[in-house]
Amino acid sequence: MTTQLSAATLAPPETPAVRTRKLTKRYGAHLAVDGVELTVRRGEVYGFLGPNGAGKTTTLRMVLGLVRPTAGSATVLGERAGTPAANRLIGALIEGPGFFPYLNGRDNLRTLARHRGLPDSHVEAALDKVDLRGRGKDRFTSYSLGMKQRLGVAAALLGDPELLILDEPTNGLDPAGVSDMRALIAELSAAGQTVLLSSHQLSEVQEICHRVGVISRGRLVTESTVGELRGSGRLLVRADPLDVALAVGMRVAGEDNVSIVDGALQLRVDPVRAAEINRALVTARVDVHEIRPSERSLEEVFFEMTAAPAAEEGTR
Numbered sequence: 001m002t003t004q005l006s007a008a009t010l011a012p013p014e015t016p017a018v019r020t021r022k023l024t025k026r027y028g029a030h031l032a033v034d035g036v037e038l039t040v041r042r043g044e045v046y047g048f049l050g051p052n053g054a055g056k057t058t059t060l061r062m063v064l065g066l067v068r069p070t071a072g073s074a075t076v077l078g079e080r081a082g083t084p085a086a087n088r089l090i091g092a093l094i095e096g097p098g099f100f101p102y103l104n105g106r107d108n109l110r111t112l113a114r115h116r117g118l119p120d121s122h123v124e125a126a127l128d129k130v131d132l133r134g135r136g137k138d139r140f141t142s143y144s145l146g147m148k149q150r151l152g153v154a155a156a157l158l159g160d161p162e163l164l165i166l167d168e169p170t171n172g173l174d175p176a177g178v179s180d181m182r183a184l185i186a187e188l189s190a191a192g193q194t195v196l197l198s199s200h201q202l203s204e205v206q207e208i209c210h211r212v213g214v215i216s217r218g219r220l221v222t223e224s225t226v227g228e229l230r231g232s233g234r235l236l237v238r239a240d241p242l243d244v245a246l247a248v249g250m251r252v253a254g255e256d257n258v259s260i261v262d263g264a265l266q267l268r269v270d271p272v273r274a275a276e277i278n279r280a281l282v283t284a285r286v287d288v289h290e291i292r293p294s295e296r297s298l299e300e301v302f303f304e305m306t307a308a309p310a311a312e313e314g315t316r
């Protein structure tokens with residue numbers, strides 16, 4: 001589509017695919033989304049992660065212009081969210097695909113394509129991308145859940161959108177379906193597609209996301225690469241006596257950056273400071289048995305970030 005191409009190509013390359021500023025949605029007394037500031041860069045797969053009810057869908061709906069923000073704003077490639085110019089750049093699968101059960105997959109897509117003035121060639125290309133061309137003539141009702149989701153992605157891809165928004169694309173899928181969906185997103189990404197996807201299952205999407213934003217109780221608690229999230233900025237120290245080591249750790253790394261986990265010190269510092277911290281401990285006559293970068297599992301990080309309000313405050 002010409003408008004789509006011009007809007008995308010006119011935007012400087014550094015223009016983010018999505019940027020939200022203090023994006024807020026209040027339902028009565030309930031703050032569903034609370035001042036969210038996220039940035040999705042062009043060409044990346046961005047995982048928008050959080051437990052059920054955290055505010056993911058509401059945020060995505062605001063980016064799509066389906067929900068009006070109470071405050072704040074969002075842009076899509078520089079265009080104000082919700083405007084026709086912004087919506088032309090987005091293909092979305094949100095809250096399950098709506099298809100005619102007795103039509104086959106191809107005819108379902110053709111109906112959507114014709115409604116949008118797109119030629120049938122777009123349907124074949126989209127079926128190809130989601131690996132459903134061979135099943136295009138089968139009724140929608142005969143599809144597995146995974147195939148239904150993939151057809152939903154195909155529908156979102158009609159018209160070659162700059163940005164693909166997928167709300168919980170792996171929700172309810174069996175392991176094979178999850179794996180297919182992951183492979184599909186990775187393929188789309190390799191072909192240059194920008195993807196913003198939401199999930200409450202970190203482990204399901206961690207391998208395909210370049211960066212992630214974690215939302216908890218309406219607030220974005222972090223935005224980083226998966227590697228950063230796992231705590232590349234942490235050191236584990238086994239030392240004796242522990243209380244002296246703790247005092248040294250607090251002096252060197254700052255009080256808020258030290259905790260004791262399973263009888264060892266966890267220091268929230270860049271691991272390149274290991275030698276300096278070792279020296280400080282030894283000078284204080286502490287025996288250092290082990291000092292190494294510590295990587296937590298993503299589930300652990302996710303749980304910590306989204307579980308306790310105190311943890312949430314600490315990261316803001």
Ligand SMILES: Nc1ncnc2c1ncn2[C@@H]1O[C@H](COP(=O)(O)OP(=O)(O)OP(=O)(O)O)[C@@H](O)[C@H]1O
Binds near residue numbers: 027
């Ligand atoms: N239309 C609405 N009216 C009132 N409250 C709403 C409305 N839509 C969402 N909420 C509330 O806002 C909060 C965030 O909901 P949202 O659907 O955005 O969360 P989510 O992170 O997408 O969760 P899930 O993974 O369960 O879909 C929830 O507490 C929800 O009950």
